[in-house]
Structures are given as C-alpha cells and as structure tokens.
Amino acid sequence: MKVNGGLYRTIWLADDGQAVEIIDQTRLPHEFVTARLSSVDDAARAIVTMQTRGAPLIGITAAYGMALAMAQDPSDQNLEASYAKLIDTRPTAINLRWALDQMRHAIAPLETKVRRRAAFDRAGAMADQDIDRCRRIGANGLTLIEAAAAQKKDGPVNVLTHCNAGWLATVDWGTATAPIYMAFDKGIDIHVWVDETRPRNQGAALTAWELGHHGVPHTVIADNVGGHLMQHGLVDLCITGSDRTTARGDVCNKIGTYLKALAAHDNNVPFYVALPGPTIDWTLDDGVSEIPIEQRDGVEVREISGRTADGRIETISLVAPGSPVANYAFDVTPARLVTGLITERGICPASADGLRRLYPQQAKT
Amino acid sequence: MKVNGGLYRTIWLADDGQAVEIIDQTRLPHEFVTARLSSVDDAARAIVTMQTRGAPLIGITAAYGMALAMAQDPSDQNLEASYAKLIDTRPTAINLRWALDQMRHAIAPLETKVRRRAAFDRAGAMADQDIDRCRRIGANGLTLIEAAAAQKKDGPVNVLTHCNAGWLATVDWGTATAPIYMAFDKGIDIHVWVDETRPRNQGAALTAWELGHHGVPHTVIADNVGGHLMQHGLVDLCITGSDRTTARGDVCNKIGTYLKALAAHDNNVPFYVALPGPTIDWTLDDGVSEIPIEQRDGVEVREISGRTADGRIETISLVAPGSPVANYAFDVTPARLVTGLITERGICPASADGLRRLYPQQAKT
Numbered sequence: 001m002k003v004n005g006g007l008y009r010t011i012w013l014a015d016d017g018q019a020v021e022i023i024d025q026t027r028l029p030h031e032f033v034t035a036r037l038s039s040v041d042d043a044a045r046a047i048v049t050m051q052t053r054g055a056p057l058i059g060i061t062a063a064y065g066m067a068l069a070m071a072q073d074p075s076d077q078n079l080e081a082s083y084a085k086l087i088d089t090r091p092t093a094i095n096l097r098w099a100l101d102q103m104r105h106a107i108a109p110l111e112t113k114v115r116r117r118a119a120f121d122r123a124g125a126m127a128d129q130d131i132d133r134c135r136r137i138g139a140n141g142l143t144l145i146e147a148a149a150a151q152k153k154d155g156p157v158n159v160l161t162h163c164n165a166g167w168l169a170t171v172d173w174g175t176a177t178a179p180i181y182m183a184f185d186k187g188i189d190i191h192v193w194v195d196e197t198r199p200r201n202q203g204a205a206l207t208a209w210e211l212g213h214h215g216v217p218h219t220v221i222a223d224n225v226g227g228h229l230m231q232h233g234l235v236d237l238c239i240t241g242s243d244r245t246t247a248r249g250d251v252c253n254k255i256g257t258y259l260k261a262l263a264a265h266d267n268n269v270p271f272y273v274a275l276p277g278p279t280i281d282w283t284l285d286d287g288v289s290e291i292p293i294e295q296r297d298g299v300e301v302r303e304i305s306g307r308t309a310d311g312r313i314e315t316i317s318l319v320a321p322g323s324p325v326a327n328y329a330f331d332v333t334p335a336r337l338v339t340g341l342i343t344e345r346g347i348c349p350a351s352a353d354g355l356r357r358l359y360p361q362q363a364k365t
Numbered sequence: 366m367k368v369n370g371g372l373y374r375t376i377w378l379a380d381d382g383q384a385v386e387i388i389d390q391t392r393l394p395h396e397f398v399t400a401r402l403s404s405v406d407d408a409a410r411a412i413v414t415m416q417t418r419g420a421p422l423i424g425i426t427a428a429y430g431m432a433l434a435m436a437q438d439p440s441d442q443n444l445e446a447s448y449a450k451l452i453d454t455r456p457t458a459i460n461l462r463w464a465l466d467q468m469r470h471a472i473a474p475l476e477t478k479v480r481r482r483a484a485f486d487r488a489g490a491m492a493d494q495d496i497d498r499c500r501r502i503g504a505n506g507l508t509l510i511e512a513a514a515a516q517k518k519d520g521p522v523n524v525l526t527h528c529n530a531g532w533l534a535t536v537d538w539g540t541a542t543a544p545i546y547m548a549f550d551k552g553i554d555i556h557v558w559v560d561e562t563r564p565r566n567q568g569a570a571l572t573a574w575e576l577g578h579h580g581v582p583h584t585v586i587a588d589n590v591g592g593h594l595m596q597h598g599l600v601d602l603c604i605t606g607s608d609r610t611t612a613r614g615d616v617c618n619k620i621g622t623y624l625k626a627l628a629a630h631d632n633n634v635p636f637y638v639a640l641p642g643p644t645i646d647w648t649l650d651d652g653v654s655e656i657p658i659e660q661r662d663g664v665e666v667r668e669i670s671g672r673t674a675d676g677r678i679e680t681i682s683l684v685a686p687g688s689p690v691a692n693y694a695f696d697v698t699p700a701r702l703v704t705g706l707i708t709e710r711g712i713c714p715a716s717a718d719g720l721r722r723l724y725p726q727q728a729k730t
Contacts, residue, residue, distance in 0.1 A: 029684070029686065197589070198561065198563060204683055204688070219688075220684050220688050222563040223589050224562070224563060225693050227627070228620060228623065228658070254589075256588070256592070258596070259625075259628060260624075262631055288597075301585060304683065308679055314681050315674070317672045318566055318569055318570070320570060322577050323583065326585075326586050327586075328590050328593050331593035332593075
C-alpha cells in the first residue's frame with residue numbers, strides 16, 4: 001500500500017536475491033526504516049522483536065526465514081533446526097506453524113542442491129498467496145460496508161477496529177483493513193475509529209499511520225472509548241483481525257478484542273472478524289481454554305517510547321515506581337459474540353458449521 | 366493515608382490559615398509535590414488542570430475555593446461570580462454542584478463580615494464529612510471482601526479497579542479503595558488489579574502509587590486485560606468509583622468502566638460501585654442519554670509524560686503524525702450491569718428502589 005505516495009509491501013526479496021527486506025515496524029510511526037534479513041537468525045529475531053508482526057506476516061517472515069536457512073545450509077539437520085528455531089519465536093499466531101509446515105513439506109523431499117532456490121520460490125509464492133487472500137477478504141468484506149453505507153441517511157460509515165490487522169500485519173492490503181481500503185478506493189464515505197491498543201499501541205502507531213498514508217479518514221481513541229461510542233450510535237460495525245481462530249469460531253486476537261465484542265453485542269453493533277484460512281486452527285474448539293496466550297515482558301506496560309517535541313526518540317516510565325505489572329498479549333472472543341467471519345472464501349457465521357461449509361476439506365468431520 | 370510513611374490528606378488548610386494546600390496530582394507518580402491555593406482562581410485552576418481530581422475531591426476543592434473567594438471579597442456579587450467560575454470547571458462530577466450549593470446556601474444568609482470565617486469552617490466540615498463517608502463506605506464494602514475471602518480456598522481475594530477512586534480522589538481513604546485498605550489493614554490476603562486507565566493513566570500513576578505507599582499488593586495492567594482475567598477466574602470482584610450516579614443507579618465513571626462491567630456480567634464476577642451520597646444526581650434517571658460527558662483535549666491521547674531512565678520528565682508523542690484523536694473522559698454503565706452500590710449508608714441494589722431505601726429524603730417520590 002502507499003507510503004509517502006510510493007507503493008510498498010511489508011516484506012520483499014532484496015534486489016541481490018541474497019536477503020529479504022522488511023519495514024521495521026518497531027520504528028513506526030516516528031521513522032520509516034527498512035531492515036535487511038540475511039539469515040534464519042535475522043528472521044527469527046525480526047519476529048521475536050516484532051520488527052515484523054501480525055499473524056499472516058509472521059507466517060510469511062518465517063517462510064522466508066526457512067529460505068534463508070536453506071541458503072546458508074540446505075541439510076536436513078539445518079532444516080529441522082531452523083524449523084525448531086522459528087516455531088519458538090511466538091506462541092499464539094497459528095499462521096507461524098502453518099507456514100513452517102508448508103515450507104518443510106515442500107523442501108524436505110528435495111535434494112539439498114535445489115533447496116535454496118525452491119525455498120525462495122515457495123516463500124515468494126506464499127507471500128503472493130497472502131496478498132491474494134487479503135484481496136479476496138477485502139472484496140467479501142466490502143459488501144458489508146456497502147450495505148452499511150446504503151442504510152446510512154447521512155455521514156460516513158463508522159468502522160471500529162482494534163490493534164493492527166492492516167497491511168502491516170500481512171504482506172499487503174491487510175485483513176480487517178482490506179474491506180476498508182476497498183470501500184475508500186471506491187469512494188464510499190468511511191471513517192475508522194482506531195483503538196490505540198495498549199500496551200504496544202499498534203493502533204495509534206501502525207493502523208493510524210497506514211490509514212493516514214492512504215488517506216482514509218480516521219480518529220485514534222483510547223481503548224476505553226469504544227463502548228461509549230457504541231452506546232451513542234457512533235459505530236456502524238466493528239472489524240478486527242485474528243491471531244488464531246478455532247474450528248468452532250472462537251477468535252483469539254490482540255488483548256482487549258473481547259471487551260469490544262461485548263460492547264458490540266450489548267449495543268447490537270455487528271462485530272466481524274477478518275481472517276485468512278491459515279489463521280484457523282482446525283485442531284482446537286474451545287478458544288478460551290485451549291489457545292496459549294503469550295505473556296510478554298512487563299516493560300511494554302511500564303515504559304513507552306515516542307518522539308519529543310524537538311524530535312528525539314525517548315523512552316519514559318509510566319507506572320508508579322516499584323509497582324508490579326502484568327502483560328497478557330491476547331484474549332479470546334467466544335464465537336457467540338462474533339457476527340461473522342470474513343474469509344477469502346466468503347463470509348460465514350462464527351460456528352463449526354459455518355467454517356465447515358467454507359473449508360470442507362480442512363474441517364474435522 | 367501513607368506517603369513515605371507519613372500521613373497525608375489530599376487537601377488541608379495551610380498553617381497560616383490564609384490558603385489551602387493540596388497534593389499536586391499532575392506530578393504523580395514521579396514527583397511528590399504540594400501546591401498552595403491562595404485564591405478562588407487558584408482553586409478553579411487546580412480543578413481545571415486536574416491538580417486535584419476525583420468527584421469527591423473536586424467538590425471539596427470547590428468548597429475551599431468559595432472560602433478563598435470570601436477571604437478576598439465577601440460580597441454577594443463575588444459569591445455569585447465565584448460560584449459561576451467554579452461550577453464551570455468540570456462538567457461531569459455532580460459533587461461539584463452539590464458542594465457549591467451547600468456553600469452558597471450556608472454563606473448567602475450571613476453578613477459579609479462573618480462570611481470568610483464561616484466559609485472556611487464550612488469547607489473544613491465538608492472535608493471531615495467526606496472522610497467520614499469514605500470510612501463508612503470502607504466498612505460497608507469490607508463485608509464483601511470478607512465474604513469473598515471466606516469463599517476462597519487459597520490465594521488472595523483479587524479485586525479489579527479502574528481509574529483512581531482512591532484516597533487521592535477524595536480527602537482520605539477513597540471510595541473504591543476504602544474497603545481495600547480496610548481489608549488489608551485487617552490482614553486479609555488481598556491483591557488489586559489496577560487498570561492503567563488511559564489516556565491520563567490515573568490507575569498506573571495514582572492508584573498504583575497510593576496502594577504501593579500503603580503496602581497493598583497490586584499489579585498494573587493495560588485497560589484491555591480485565592476481560593481476559595475474568596474469563597480465567599482471576600478476578601473475584603470489581604470495585605470502581607463514580608463521578609455521577611443517577612436516581613435509578615446508572616453509573617457514570619471514567620471512560621472504560623462500562624467495558625469492565627460488561628466483562629464482569631459475562632463472567633459472573635460481582636461488579637460493585639463505591640460512592641458517597643453527594644455523587645448521586647437525584648434529578649436524572651437515564652445516565653446514558655442524560656449525563657453530560659466531558660470531552661477533553663486530544664493532547665491527552667496524543668502525548669504522554671513520564672520519567673526517562675536518567676530521571677528527566679519528558680513528554681512524548683505516541684500517535685502517527687497527522688492522525689486526529691478524540692478524548693471522551695467518561696462513560697455510563699447501565700444499572701443492569703451493576704451488582705450493587707456501596708454507599709456510606711450501606712450496600713443497595715443499583716435501582717431506584719435500592720437508592721430510595723437508603724436515601725428516603727433525597728429520592729423523588
């Protein structure tokens with residue numbers, strides 16, 4: 001999508017074909033910087049430090065990490081070691097395991113001398129497929145925004161989103177944002193409420209940044225505000241992403257998503273989740289009890305970085321000195337609170353039946 | 366309550382009797398600084414800039430503001446002008462109007478020469494009454510914590526609170542925190558989940574600070590986390606404060622309170638609101654449509670201040686450059702989501718009947 005008027009993806013093969021380049025998302029919104037990943041260790045570090053993040057992009061970064069590993073050493077031993085290294089980078093997004101399984105399945109049968117080339121080709125194809133899936137999610141979700149626009153007497157369609165399920169969370173287009181970009185590009189009057197999404201502020205830092213560069217009208221709000229807006233008719237629909245969705249439609253997503261789904265339910269605001277097939281974990285049903293929830297370093301709650309008036313990037317402490325903090329990164333929204341799932345194959349109810357109809361081969365029978 | 370081992374109130378008459386002193390809450394948690402208010406303008410500015418905040422303390426600060434006004438000029442004209450100046454400082458907390466009405470009612474019939482003395486006496490009495498009400502709220506709420514402790518097999522009673530309804534929001538003891546301090550002082554095993562409460566972070570900055578100084582075990586969490594904790598049985602009860610409660614029990618409180626009440630309701634966690642009688646607005650029923658919600662400067666969302674590792678206080682920008690922000694300060698939790706109201710007169714259902722039984726004279730018949 002657009003950055004300063006130019007077109008970017010979040011990850012791409014370097015011109016020399018020896019490395020992968022990414023947008024370093026830890027530097028946004030204050031600095032637009034790209035980084036070069038030359039090894040599987042670089043790729044693993046990019047995921048751990050969240051230079052790349054978002055469930056789909058974590059998967060693609062890991063796929064490229066496997067390609068970089070094969071360029072370094074195409075042996076079976078390194079294939080397994082690199083798989084193990086990459087799968088341990090983040091616990092919640094299921095796309096990581098999906099992408100690594102795809103890569104291992106494609107590479108393992110090959111002779112070592114062709115693995116490098118095949119791995120890069122495969123990772124590149126997976127990146128293209130990710131874009132294609134997001135584009136289809138966009139086209140499917142667009143119908144919801146068009147329907148909302150048709151019902152509005154005046155004013156924009158107000159969409160609330162949480163965290164960043166934007167193009168920065170994928171290779172391009174995004175999941176939750178794909179319908180928004182398509183509606184905006186089509187000239188539909190749309191406005192996005194952007195939850196700032198503490199503690200990492202990926203809404204205020206990433207979603208606002210990417211919507212702003214594309215020109216989509218939006219307003220950043222504290223995470224506490226969405227319920228009030230819904231009580232007062234200021235939200236027409238919610239669209240979030242997902243880090244893992246179970247076979248019955250329970251949605252794991254950035255911490256706080258559950259609270260917005262409760263507010264939407266209480267105010268009859270449709271609550272949709274946009275996700276590609278690889279985000280579905282067909283082995284799980286009960287999201288609340290079965291999905292592992294990452295607990296991250298408390299420093300993310302205790303401190304925050306930003307730009308001073310004179311342009312320096314500073315890190316400051318926010319919490320009373322000596323007070324303990326806890327940092328849960330995700331929560332689970334039960335399927336009963338989700339109006340529908342927007343996938344690349346269509347929109348379905350958040351239920352085992354709904355998902356089975358769209359993905360008959362993957363679903364357990 | 367305790368600060369560095371010494372005992373403080375949030376507001377007190379200066380030793381020379383010519384002014385009022387306060388804890389400057391805009392400097393917490395990083396600096397403990399007191400400020401001197403010598404005029405009605407000083408008092409109004411302290412409320413507007415939130416050097417003093419919290420519904421009960423706003424009321425008492427305004428009462429002392431009227432006393433300072435009478436010390437400057439005890440005329441009827443200044444009485445009315447000072448009332449008008451102070452009532453315009455904040456729109457949501459009803460305690461402000463209550464305190465100003467009490468002061469005007471007490472002062473207006475008096476000859477001008479005795480107004481100064483009478484006004485200071487009256488404000489001082491109102492401060493003492495505020496402490497007494499909070500102490501009674503504490504004793505009443507303590508029974509809930511004791512009951513929760515009796516039911517726990519092991520581990521502490523986990524209480525979740527939002528924003529600061531602590532002693533810093535009153536003259537002493539606090540509203541939501543009064544039962545917590547009393548339980549802790551009694552030796553009950555208690556732990557408090559402290560919502561950081563964006564955008565002004567009054568949980569992380571004030572509630573954590575005051576609990577820490579008193580020694581109460583607590584953990585600061587992002588506002589997004591409470592729902593996840595409740596889903597996993599990690600919250601035994603919620604207690605918040607209120608800025609205005611209607612005659613039927615709808616509770617206006619810091620933005621985000623409604624989201625926690627929804628999560629509590631969804632997980633069968635008791636959700637209590639602690640408030641003194643002057644926080645009840647007997648003229649209103651439907652809180653969502655009738656209570657004016659303050660919209661504050663977006664700079665509170667866009668920027669935040671804190672302490673750098675080398676000890677400087679810095680203000681940094683958090684939001685993508687150019688992105689608009691909105692800053693709603695309060696929301697309304699419908700009575701149906703509130704398990705009970707903890708008042709100085711006892712605990713009652715959040716309903717017109719419940720409140721009428723405790724306050725038969727104030728309630729409309």
